[in-house]
Amino acid sequence: QQHQADGIRMMTEAFRRNPDMATIAVHLFIDAWPNGWMKTIMDFKRNPKPAYFAYRDALEPVMLSLRTDRLSYYAGEEIKTELYLCNDTDTSARYDILFELLDSNGIVVRKGSVSGRSKPLTSVYVATPSAVIENVEDREQFTLRAVLKDGQTVITYAEQTVEVFARQADVPEDKDTVWVTGLTKGEYDIAGEHVVVSEMPMGPSYFVSVAEDGPLADAFRPMDFKNWYDEKADRMAPICSLTFRADHFKPFLTGADARWDEWNSTEVKSEAMVLAEKEYMGKRYLISTLDIRTENPVARRLLNVLNEKRKNCGK
Numbered sequence: 177q178q179h180q181a182d183g184i185r186m187m188t189e190a191f192r193r194n195p196d197m198a199t200i201a202v203h204l205f206i207d208a209w210p211n212g213w214m215k216t217i218m219d220f221k222r223n224p225k226p227a228y229f230a231y232r233d234a235l236e237p238v239m240l241s242l243r244t245d246r247l248s249y250y251a252g253e254e255i256k257t258e259l260y261l262c263n264d265t266d267t268s269a270r271y272d273i274l275f276e277l278l279d280s281n282g283i284v285v286r287k288g289s290v291s292g293r294s295k296p297l298t299s300v301y302v303a304t305p306s307a308v309i310e311n312v313e314d315r316e317q318f319t320l321r322a323v324l325k326d327g328q329t330v331i332t333y334a335e336q337t338v339e340v341f342a343r344q345a346d347v348p349e350d351k352d353t354v355w356v357t358g359l360t361k362g363e364y365d366i367a368g369e370h371v372v373v374s375e376m377p378m379g380p381s382y383f384v385s386v387a388e389d390g391p392l393a394d395a396f397r398p399m400d401f402k403n404w405y406d407e408k409a410d411r412m413a414p415i416c417s418l419t420f421r422a423d424h425f426k427p428f429l430t431g432a433d434a435r436w437d438e439w440n441s442t443e444v445k446s447e448a449m450v451l452a453e454k455e456y457m458g459k460r461y462l463i464s465t466l467d468i469r470t471e472n473p474v475a476r477r478l479l480n481v482l483n484e485k486r487k488n489c490g491k
Contacts, residue, residue: 179383179399180214181226188234189241192262195298202231237264238294240273240322240334245412246405248339248473249309256306257320257336261292262299269294271331274323275305280316285309309340315473316340341473347483356463359418366463367456371422373465374448376432380414384450384466387427391453395481400474401429407471418465419448426453428482429466 184202191197207213207220217227233239241260249255259273270293277286286307294300309318317339324331356366364371383402386392406413419431433448451464462482470476 177225181230184227185230193260193299242334242336259302263294266296268296272325276321277307278319312340347480353460367454367461373420380417384429384431392428404472415467
């Protein structure tokens with residue numbers, strides 16, 4: 177439900193920032209009893225899900241929207257977030273906007289302000305507040321808050337969280353580790369077994385899951401492999417378009433592999449993997465269909481954790 181709320185907020189605010197958008201709606205709004213659909217924003221008892229409140233807040237007549245393509249940074253990198261003022265009313269007014277960057281304890285570590293005038297029935301770019309966090313211990317979440325004020329009266333506010341990671345030295349890769357990457361849809365013989373690679377049925381994905389009982393579960397958080405930045409494209413981009421199945425590989429990361437005709441089936445399906453490991457004939461084989469972009473701190477940490485676990489476990 178939190179993933180749904182994030183998506184609803186991102187989508188709705190993007191529509192609000194577009195001055196050519198006349199009207200929008202969510203499909204569907206309320207669950208149909210007795211079934212529950214993940215895409216609705218209220219259950220059949222009319223209890224709102226987190227996405228309901230995300231949608232409501234993104235429809236404020238006068239709204240601030242913080243837009244970023246990066247949700248994580250290394251310490252010492254410049255954190256930049258675009259700010260837009262969306263005004264669905266037919267009035268124009270002077271405004272003052274206060275910026276605050278808060279650490280994980282709620283302490284303001286940076287602040288600033290900007291003034292201007294809103295335009296009726298449109299959205300306008302306001303500014304790109306930026307900040308640099310030089311040092312953190314391991315990883316820390318920061319919150320950028322923008323507050324729209326009319327004198328001493330707060331009209332509305334918006335928040336965007338980002339994470340800052342400490343820079344770490346790379347753990348050397350073990351010479352007996354064999355990475356298998358660059359696979360395409362098809363069937364392969366790898367490490368002594370049959371591997372079937374399939375395309376993700378709903379197209380390239382912006383997120384994958386950490387296997388709950390896998391060796392990475394204690395090193396990463398549930399939303400770590402989601403909405404990664406692509407430095408070349410200068411935007412968020414999909415991180416995976418293929419999954420694979422193999423009987424004796426140990427899953428690290430998993431992805432969606434349901435087909436339309438399988439959604440109504442009660443048959444249990446084996447996991448569709450994105451990153452998995454197998455020891456075979458004295459070597460360690462890692463199959464990956466993940467786009468490991470190390471401009472994202474989680475991606476570099478993933479490589480280090482994999483290499484560190486191998487070193488600690490021996491050969």
